[in-house]
Amino acid sequence: MQNIIDELSWRGLIQNKVPGVEEQLKKRTIIYIGFDPTSDSLHLGSLLPIIILIHFQKMGHKSLVLIGGATGLIGDPSDKYDRRIFLSKKTLHKNIESIKNQLCKLLEFHSEKAELLNNFNWMKNISFLKFIRDIGKHFTINYMISKDSVKKRIHNKNDGISFTEFSYSLIQGYDFFYLNQKKNCFLQVGGSDQWGNIITGIELIRKKTGKKAYGITFPLITKSNGKKFGKSEKEENIWLDKNRTSPYKFYQFWINVSDVEIEKFIKIYTFLPQEEIHSLILKHRNNPEKRFLQRKLAYEMTKWVHGNEAYEKVIKISNLLFEKKYTNTLLQSLDEKTLFSIYQNIPNMLFSKKKFEKGIYLLDLLILSKFFSSKSKANRALNANSIYINKIPIKKNILLNKKNIIKKRYILLQFGKKEFFIVKLK
Structure with missing residues (x-):
């Protein structure tokens, strides 16, 4: 043996x-x-x-x-x-x-x-x-x-x-x-x-x-900061149940593993043979910005835990959210099925349409949606030009109304390059 x-x-x-x-x-x-x-x-x-x-x-x-x-x-x-x-x-x-x-x-x-x-x-x-x-x-x-x-x-x-x-x-x-x-x-x-x-x-x-x-x-696996591996930066555990951690969030967790830790995790969490792993590590070291190891690990783990269909859906959603070609205009052209798929996979909240009849200020929405834990944090992000509404950068506390709603039902919030939140109106 x-x-x-x-x-x-x-x-x-x-x-x-x-x-x-x-x-x-x-x-x-x-x-x-x-x-x-x-x-x-x-x-x-x-x-x-x-x-x-x-x-x-x-x-x-x-x-x-x-x-x-x-x-x-x-x-x-x-x-x-x-x-x-x-x-x-x-x-x-x-x-x-x-x-x-x-x-x-x-x-x-x-x-x-x-x-x-x-x-x-x-x-x-x-x-x-x-x-x-x-x-x-x-x-x-x-x-x-x-x-x-x-x-x-x-x-x-x-x-x-x-x-x-x-x-x-x-x-x-x-x-x-x-x-x-x-x-x-x-x-x-x-x-x-x-x-x-x-x-x-x-x-x-x-x-x-x-x-x-x-x-x-x-070994109990920990990240370089000493925290248990499997918890997000917000201290949320990463669950295998798709209803507790969406396949999208599961995939993004692996994509965001640091370069310091990724060489260890590709060995631990995949069944790839030793020769292939060593080859991937060399390829990654030559071009770390392309995140070859993170993408391979995210692919292997998401496909194994959630299946190929869920993986394909996650890739489509990730492209919609992260690729620069998906501007506000393209976002507005998405069909209901695609928008609902985004809603299902990223942090979200149902919101009453009545609150938008007279408009709602951006800072209030950021707090009511729980995208930010406090108004001071939301305000700092706004002053740093880090807030986007439907892919459009926002520089002040504007009054949101019907023109900010995609397909009369959705508002996509973004903080920085990686954090997204979607509001669905009912």
């Missing part, structure tokens, strides 16, 4: 690994990765474990994809400084179904390659007394509080850590033990913040069976 460790390593997808895992992976191995349904959509951070699973599948290994119906009721304290808000069972069920649908679009599930599981199906039958007697006895309090995820919370004077969250590591460890016994699983993969939880599972398997199990973690 091909060396999966070498493949993941050159891509920058390995942070820690248990000694001996290379030898284990010389033969077909069953691995597992878990997703807690804390939201009704996966996001860019969730793509990393999915990508890693696909790499394993391509090299002949089988994966168990676990949705945490049980652990989701508790909440993982890892990488969290405050107590989690518990989800209702109704919300949790809705989240599980949504995440299942997303996973099935991105991964190939059949008995030889991957299985989709829910840990609630085996945890629901275990009594509390049985769990703390059979599992809890294998771990000391000293061992539990030595974990980084617990130590950070214990030293949080405001909140500390609840017993519920404190027990999370044991439940995740039991999942690994259960899958080892029932599914012959010998490897767990997770983010670097999961290292302590993975080791708990490995220890439990060793203590209860004497078997050797393994773990691999991938």
Whole structure:
């Protein structure tokens, strides 16, 4: 079999690994990765474990994809400084179904390659007394509080850590033990913040069976400013659900990855072979202004997550918004279908036509539409000649009326070169 460790390593997808895992992976191995349904959509951070699973599948290994119906009721304290808000069972069920649908679009599930599981199906039958007697006895309090995820919370004077969250590591460890016994699983993969939880599972398997199990973690990807990758400059998460993050916004996120970060991300987030990536990097370095890597990454990711039809639509909208040839005159000539497509894909707001009967001042519209968070910020942008209405630069706080409306229904707002907002009148 091909060396999966070498493949993941050159891509920058390995942070820690248990000694001996290379030898284990010389033969077909069953691995597992878990997703807690804390939201009704996966996001860019969730793509990393999915990508890693696909790499394993391509090299002949089988994966168990676990949705945490049980652990989701508790909440993982890892990488969290405050107590989690518990989800209702109704919300949790809705989240599980949504995440299942997303996973099935991105991964190939059949008995030889991957299985989709829910840990609630085996945890629901275990009594509390049985769990703390059979599992809890294998771990000391000293061992539990030595974990980084617990130590950070214990030293949080405001909140500390609840017993519920404190027990999370044991439940995740039991999942690994259960899958080892029932599914012959010998490897767990997770983010670097999961290292302590993975080791708990490995220890439990060793203590209860004497078997050797393994773990691999991938790095939590951050941008050069230290912020988690997957959040926009406005601190909004980039979701895989098109209703939470439009395909257009998803595409633009990749297009705007900085040159400092793009060489790392093209390796991590695509399945392109090493030779092709190195060739693209050289091409990009010679002409960085053409953004070859960003365009390739945006193409690969948008097509994979949202499909070719959505990608083609995004390209059309991007051209309409960004190309200089699309002046106000051309914008006015667009048909309703195209304008509605723009409305669906960029930040937008429905607005009452009645407000335009007597006209509305530009600054008021910028605030009412929430394109700007304050009048002072909007005013500074206006004074800097950075505001456009339907592709026309605006230099003062004009009174907007019917002549500023495209096809009697739309007003396209623009700030600088990259930020757009569209108002639709009803």
